[in-house]
Amino acid sequence: MGWDAFGLPAENAAIQRGVHPNDWTLNNIRVMKEQFRRWGILYDWSKEVTTCEPDYYRWNQWLFLRLLENDLAYKKKSPVNWCPSCNTVLANEQVVDGACERCGSTVRQRDLEQWFLRITDYAEELLAGLDDLDWPERVKVMQRNWIGRSEGADLDFALPGIDETLTVFTTRPDTIHGATFMVLAPEHGFVPRLIADHPRRTEIEAWIDRVRNTPRIEREEEGLAKEGWDTGQVAINPATGEEMPIWLANYVLIEYGTGAIMAVPAHDGRDLEFARQYDLAVRLVYHPRDRELDPQEMTEPVIGEGEIRDAPPFDGLSDSPETVRRFIDWAAGLGWGRGRVTYRLRDWLISRQRYWGTPIPVVYCEDCGVVPVPDEALPVELPYDVEFTGREGNPLAHSEAFVDAECPSCGGPGRRETDTMDTFVDSSWYYLRYLSPTDGERIFDRDLADRWAPVDQYIGGIEHAILHLLYARFVCKALADLDLIGFREPFSRLFNQGMITHFSEKSGRVEKMSKSRGNTVSPDRLIESMGADTERVYTLFLGPPEDEVEWNDEAVSGANRFLNRLWRAHEALADAPATGPADDELERLRHATIQRVTTDLDRFKFNTAVAALMELGNGLTRSLESKTVSRLGCEQALDTLVQLLHPFAPHMTDELWRRRGHDGSLVEASWPDFDEDKLRRDRVTIVVQVDGKLRDRIEVAADADRKSVEGLALASAKVQQHLEGRAVSRAVVVPGRLVNLVTEARP
């Protein structure tokens, strides 16, 4: 069990209620442990880990230093996402629709110097590795989308006006003959020189400023109007030798590719829209085969069809990956292009301007610069005595005792880094610490790690699809490259549990059950009234665990009735007869239930496992009431039921187990086995169909051969009635299941 205990909620509680984050967190852990106890949830507490303890976060710092040594951690100034409410920067993955993933505030852009981890070095492996993981498809798809690989080429364009070469990234180098203008992001490095002599320079600069300061959410908004300026400069199209005007526009993003594009309006919707808006030339490369298009009139780009014309030696080629490849080879041969793959994934921003996290272990020295804290000096501990005001700025920065530090290199005066790490760093490797949680010498025991990890079965919510799960994969690969572990993927199999939803009085809708929505059902009260076993059985019976399921307060009684019936069944055992005619039937059901529950548990189908247990319970109850099964048979059925039910309802089953006279706890008892022979029946019910429609059911000996089953089916009066004298042309016999009689004159 691990407590992912650092993070903003603790610090916000401190600000709002004046409780220290450390006290608040440790108290929450205590309360939650007690809750687990009441639920009957079992963990191996000797493997407990708490990320906010120095014992743990010291190894976070140690890991950071290794990444720093290997150039996988670095600091740079760049535009970053700033949440004004949380008063900290956020990683791209923590910005959802332009808003803070945690609090929902609109995120602003700020230029700040921040620490990053070089996850982009692993983009290709993170993408390729997904194919071999036994993970839900949707999680893999989300990661693929997030990594955003695109294959294409870098192409060089001469800019005679400023004596530079402009490189653009394009996935369609095969359309270069149709490139009629260039577009740069307003932030592109060449822009100041390109517009230096522009007659309306100040206007352009004002516009650039406005675009830069547009909040991310607005700039990414759908249907945002395209705006641009002609720089008055030109680039030379290396394929045609022609001059092309260079424009600046808000639809080109500095973060992607090279921050500049070649615009091919005939074959790109965005470029076409821009060309029409500013009356720029349009030239077709791929001409549709079935119609003539006037480039000056066309309103839709030509995509994925047509053949190349007026671009020797490529004339006649169709739009295909092979054509793209030939263009790349051609450009490469002439020296103005080369194949390249780009990714949407950005490096992981881990700096946080908050107190309740792992201090980043570096010291700034005027003489030596950025100096890592030596391993022996770890952990850099969080000071307890800090003021929480809620004002902007990290409380750590106001703690002189923390900030003042000696330079580890020269011994001179230094200033400690006050940024703390994103809590996703804490959770990116914790599974390795589980193996040796108290080891004071090492981050983890490599031998144990290589023996136990990767994790065979991981369980988590979909909300971690591109956060925790991507970071943990990255850190695993980095650890492997640092030769600290011998595997490159942390979690072999992943299961996504669904959310529990419930009607919310506040919104009048069925929503995710959460405290903030005020639609929670207190497990404590339910446990109080019906017991933890009812709570557990019902929760598992709700529906498939991977689905979103709605909590139904009324349906809980079903689980409660089931358990009560079982208890009464135990009390009724004494009245069972010595011998019973239906012993075999209950015995068969008992074995069938063992089989069903065992396989259902393996498949995580807890809802159908509970259903199977209820069926055995019903069978037993009926037997006891009708007194058709011997006492021994009933006792066996009850014992098996109690054993199979134990993981679902541990408290009551353990009690019943003892009352039945067994020694010890069911936790230590073995799982029941089923006997194939006992599953067999002597006589089976066979369904008879005529032309695929159910017409009758017949009883036959289980080992009856096809011919005799067919004969019995034909002998059925109901079947004869439906055949109406038509001849049977074919009989499909599925042993033990059905007979389908196919007639000649079928409709």
Place this chain on the structure above:
RNA sequence: GCCGGAGUGGCGGAACGGUAGACGCGACGGACUCAAAAUCCGUUGUCCGCAUAGGGCGUGGGGGUUCGAAUCCCCCCUCCGGCACCA
């Protein structure tokens, strides 16, 4: 727009290509009770039908494959989720 997932009774949900609706909730009828609760028994997809006789129709819609389709294939609709001015 691209990609992924899902549509089954009044409700939650079951169904290796082989009896659609297991199991549970709810509802209705009955037993017990002075009464209620609890408990127990029965009915409960829908339509025709006096029927607890028989039959028609039924797994979002339309085609197809098959002796047989909720399940496999194609097209469409709706909902949920991810990505999206990504060159």
